[in-house]
Amino acid sequence: MEKQLTAPLTAMIQPGGMPLDVTGYEHAGGYQGLRKALTMTPEAIIAEVKRSKLRGRGGGGFPTGRKWEAVPTGPGAPRQRYLVVNADEMEPCSFKDRLLLERTPHQMIEAVIISAFAIQADTAYIFVRAEYVLAIQRLTRAAAEAQSRGYLGADILGSGFTLTIHVHASGGRYICGESSALLTALEGRRPLPRSRPPRSAMSGLWGKPSVVNNVETLCNVPHIITRGADWFLGLSRCADGGTKLYGMSGRVKRPGLWELPLGTALIEILEEHAGGMQPGYECRAVLPGGGSTAFVMRDDFDVAMDFTSMRKVGSSVGTGNILALDDRRCPVGMLHNLEHFFAQESCGWCTPCRDGLPWVERILAAIEAGEGEAGDLDTLAHHVSFLHSDSTFCDLAPGAMAPLGSALKHFRAEFEQHIREKRCPWHDTAEGWA
Amino acid sequence: MSTAEQDRKEAPLEAGLRQEIAALAQHAGHKRAAGTDALKLVQKHFGYVSDRHLSEVAALLEMTPAELDSVATFYNLIFRRPVGRHVILLCDSVACWVMGATAARAQLHERLGIHPGETTADGRFTLLPIVCLGHCDHAPAMMIDENQYGDLDPAGLDAILEGYK
Structure with missing residues (x-):
C-alpha cells in the first residue's frame, strides 16, 4: 500500500x-x-x-x-x-x-x-x-x-x-x-x-x-x-513533480490546508476543498499565493495552480495559499492593507523601495478616504512600472507591485469610482466584523 | 512602574545573565551571531532592552552599542521601550483584514483605551500590530505573550482579555 x-x-x-x-x-x-x-x-x-x-x-x-x-x-x-x-x-x-x-x-x-x-x-x-x-x-x-x-x-x-x-x-x-x-x-x-x-x-x-x-x-x-x-x-498533474500544500482563507466555508497534486485547479480548491464561499458572499478574485502575487479573476479560476499555468494568467503559484476577496470588502482597501505591509517591512536599504512604497501607501490611503485625485492612478502605475527587479536591490518591492499592477488593471472602475465620488463605496461594510 | 522595579531595570545585568549570554556567544561560534538570542534573553527578564543593558550585551558580544542597536531596532519583536505586563500582537495583514481585524482593533481600543503602539495606564497591556501570524485559516488572529488566538469574535475577544491580569 x-x-x-x-x-x-x-x-x-x-x-x-x-x-x-x-x-x-x-x-x-x-x-x-x-x-x-x-x-x-x-x-x-x-x-x-x-x-x-x-x-x-x-x-x-x-x-x-x-x-x-x-x-x-x-x-x-x-x-x-x-x-x-x-x-x-x-x-x-x-x-x-x-x-x-x-x-x-x-x-x-x-x-x-x-x-x-x-x-x-x-x-x-x-x-x-x-x-x-x-x-x-x-x-x-x-x-x-x-x-x-x-x-x-x-x-x-x-x-x-x-x-x-x-x-x-x-x-x-x-x-x-x-x-x-x-x-x-x-x-x-x-x-x-x-x-x-x-x-x-x-x-x-x-x-x-x-x-x-x-x-x-x-x-x-x-x-x-x-x-x-x-x-x-x-x-503531480503537471511537468514538475510532487504535491503542494494548497491553502485557502477568507470568507470560504472551510478555510484550511490540503496536500494535493501540484497543478490542481484553483476552482477545485475553492469549491471542493474549501467548500465554496459562505452564504451571502461572492468571490470576486483571489490572491493565489500570498501578498506578492497578482490577483486572479473569476474568469481564470479554472487555471491549474502550477508554475507554468499561473504565468499564463499573469500571476504565480507563490506559496499556494489562496486568499479570497469577497464582494463585501473593498479592493482599494485591500490594496491599501497590502501596501502598508510592504512599506512597513521594507528594509530601507534601496531608495526606490524605501521611498516608493510609502508613497504608494499614502496614495491608496487617500483614495480609500475619498481624497484621491485625478492623476493618482497614473502615479500608481508609474510605481508599478518602475519598481521592478532591475531598479531594486531585492524582490520585496517588485512583489509588492504584483497585486497593485493587477488591481489597477482589473479593478480600474472601482478605483475611478472612489476618486469620482470622493468616498469608498464599501464604506458601510469596510470596518465591520463580517 | 514602581521605584524598586525601575531600579532593577537600570541596574547592571546580574552575573547569572551575563554568564548565560556568554554561553550563547560561545555556542554561536561567532559572538555577534548570538545578538538576537541575547537581546531576547534580556527582554525576557526585563520586558524590554534598556540602553544600559544594550551596551552591556554589546560589550559581551564584542560589538559597539550602535552596531547591536542597528540589529535590535530592525526587529519587530525586540522592544527598546518598556511594555505592559502582557503584549497583544494583533495581526493587521490581509487575510485578517478580510475577516474583520479592523473591528477587532476597534473593540480593543474601546475596552482598553489604547491604540496600536500604546500601553494601558495600569501597565496591564501593550497593543502592537503584527504582520501575518500564519494563522489565516482562523482569521482574525492575535497573540498575547506567547499564546495564539484565532477566530476572534466580539464575545470571544472580551473573554480572552479577562484571562490576563
Missing part, C-alpha cells in the same frame, strides 16, 4: 494535534530515507532530486537539485558549507510551513539531514519566525531526540557523516525571509539583503557556500529518496 502514498508530506500528521515522537516516526517509516541516503553518494542524491523535478515551494519555484548542484565540490572547494532552512513564514495569507513544522518536526529534521548530506554541509540552521513558538519547541525537541538515536551529531549511523542543527528563532521581520537577508540575520548583523553575484551557493553564510531552502521544499526530500523520482513525478 505504501507505493500508493499520494500525500507524503501530511501522511504522518496525527489527529489531535500532537506530532509523532521519534519512536512513532520510526514506526511510521521515518528515517528510512536517511538510512537509504547514507548508502548513496551525494551526487546520486542530487541527481535523484533533479530528476524528480522538485521546485522551490517558498514562492520562487527554483529547481532544488540545480540549487544544490551550484555548491562547489571537489578538492579545491571550501570544506565548510551550510544548509539553511527558511522557516521564516511571513508572506501574508501563508500558513503552510507552520503545519509541517508543528505537526511533523521529525520529517523536517530528517529532510535537513539528508539535504545537508547531499551538499556535504556539517552545519545546518533552521531559521524560524519568533511567533511560531510551538514549532520552535517541537523542532528543538525533535533534534534532541534524533541526536539520541544517532541520526544527528558525529558519525551519523556509522556513515562518517557529521551534522549539527541549530534552531534559530528570529527577531521578527519580513525581509528575513529573503534568503540573503536571512543569512545576514544569522550572522548577527542588521538583516539587509546582499548584492548578487556572488550567489549564496558560492559565498553565503560567513562567506562560505550555503544553500537556503523552504520548509515544504525540503520535506519532500526524504520521500523522493525513499520512493524515487518516478513516483514523485507521478504525484
Whole structure:
C-alpha cells in the first residue's frame, strides 16, 4: 500500500494535534530515507532530486537539485558549507510551513539531514519566525531526540557523516525571509539583503557556500529518496513533480490546508476543498499565493495552480495559499492593507523601495478616504512600472507591485469610482466584523 | 512602574545573565551571531532592552552599542521601550483584514483605551500590530505573550482579555 502514498508530506500528521515522537516516526517509516541516503553518494542524491523535478515551494519555484548542484565540490572547494532552512513564514495569507513544522518536526529534521548530506554541509540552521513558538519547541525537541538515536551529531549511523542543527528563532521581520537577508540575520548583523553575484551557493553564510531552502521544499526530500523520482513525478498533474500544500482563507466555508497534486485547479480548491464561499458572499478574485502575487479573476479560476499555468494568467503559484476577496470588502482597501505591509517591512536599504512604497501607501490611503485625485492612478502605475527587479536591490518591492499592477488593471472602475465620488463605496461594510 | 522595579531595570545585568549570554556567544561560534538570542534573553527578564543593558550585551558580544542597536531596532519583536505586563500582537495583514481585524482593533481600543503602539495606564497591556501570524485559516488572529488566538469574535475577544491580569 505504501507505493500508493499520494500525500507524503501530511501522511504522518496525527489527529489531535500532537506530532509523532521519534519512536512513532520510526514506526511510521521515518528515517528510512536517511538510512537509504547514507548508502548513496551525494551526487546520486542530487541527481535523484533533479530528476524528480522538485521546485522551490517558498514562492520562487527554483529547481532544488540545480540549487544544490551550484555548491562547489571537489578538492579545491571550501570544506565548510551550510544548509539553511527558511522557516521564516511571513508572506501574508501563508500558513503552510507552520503545519509541517508543528505537526511533523521529525520529517523536517530528517529532510535537513539528508539535504545537508547531499551538499556535504556539517552545519545546518533552521531559521524560524519568533511567533511560531510551538514549532520552535517541537523542532528543538525533535533534534534532541534524533541526536539520541544517532541520526544527528558525529558519525551519523556509522556513515562518517557529521551534522549539527541549530534552531534559530528570529527577531521578527519580513525581509528575513529573503534568503540573503536571512543569512545576514544569522550572522548577527542588521538583516539587509546582499548584492548578487556572488550567489549564496558560492559565498553565503560567513562567506562560505550555503544553500537556503523552504520548509515544504525540503520535506519532500526524504520521500523522493525513499520512493524515487518516478513516483514523485507521478504525484503531480503537471511537468514538475510532487504535491503542494494548497491553502485557502477568507470568507470560504472551510478555510484550511490540503496536500494535493501540484497543478490542481484553483476552482477545485475553492469549491471542493474549501467548500465554496459562505452564504451571502461572492468571490470576486483571489490572491493565489500570498501578498506578492497578482490577483486572479473569476474568469481564470479554472487555471491549474502550477508554475507554468499561473504565468499564463499573469500571476504565480507563490506559496499556494489562496486568499479570497469577497464582494463585501473593498479592493482599494485591500490594496491599501497590502501596501502598508510592504512599506512597513521594507528594509530601507534601496531608495526606490524605501521611498516608493510609502508613497504608494499614502496614495491608496487617500483614495480609500475619498481624497484621491485625478492623476493618482497614473502615479500608481508609474510605481508599478518602475519598481521592478532591475531598479531594486531585492524582490520585496517588485512583489509588492504584483497585486497593485493587477488591481489597477482589473479593478480600474472601482478605483475611478472612489476618486469620482470622493468616498469608498464599501464604506458601510469596510470596518465591520463580517 | 514602581521605584524598586525601575531600579532593577537600570541596574547592571546580574552575573547569572551575563554568564548565560556568554554561553550563547560561545555556542554561536561567532559572538555577534548570538545578538538576537541575547537581546531576547534580556527582554525576557526585563520586558524590554534598556540602553544600559544594550551596551552591556554589546560589550559581551564584542560589538559597539550602535552596531547591536542597528540589529535590535530592525526587529519587530525586540522592544527598546518598556511594555505592559502582557503584549497583544494583533495581526493587521490581509487575510485578517478580510475577516474583520479592523473591528477587532476597534473593540480593543474601546475596552482598553489604547491604540496600536500604546500601553494601558495600569501597565496591564501593550497593543502592537503584527504582520501575518500564519494563522489565516482562523482569521482574525492575535497573540498575547506567547499564546495564539484565532477566530476572534466580539464575545470571544472580551473573554480572552479577562484571562490576563
